[in-house]
Amino acid sequence: METLIEKPTLHEQQVARESLVGLSSAMQGRSDQVTIQIQENHQAITLPRKVLKLLSFILSNMASGKTVSLIPSDSEVSTQQAADLLRVSRPHLVKLLGQGAILLKSGHSPPYPAGRFTGL
Numbered sequence: 001m002e003t004l005i006e007k008p009t010l011h012e013q014q015v016a017r018e019s020l021v022g023l024s025s026a027m028q029g030r031s032d033q034v035t036i037q038i039q040e041n042h043q044a045i046t047l048p049r050k051v052l053k054l055l056s057f058i059l060s061n062m063a064s065g066k067t068v069s070l071i072p073s074d075s076e077v078s079t080q081q082a083a084d085l086l087r088v089s090r091p092h093l094v095k096l097l098g099q100g101a102i103l104l105k106s107g108h109s110p111p112y113p114a115g116r117f118t119g120l
Helices: 010-026 049-063 079-086 090-099
Strands: 002-005 033-038 043-048 068-070
Touching (some): 033 049
Antiparallel strands (some): 002 068
């Protein structure tokens, strides 16, 4: 698990807001790909259109001053990492897991065996 973007500065929030305007018009196309031009090195790169949706999500959150974390959908995280993501204490997360409020990836059903909260 990696936090990709720390809390954005006010300047970064403004740049993100401005970027969203141009990005929203680029998302109107029908092709499954989009080519963008990197101004600094004049290189054009082709991206899947789905990347624009993800970039829009990131920019929208940055514009609001929020941090953004990306985790692949098949990742496993420790209880501490999960607690950090949910912004709760690890003991509270373990309590929720024990109550079955959050399901484990392992497929175990509540009540969970002791010590089984390792692969969330």
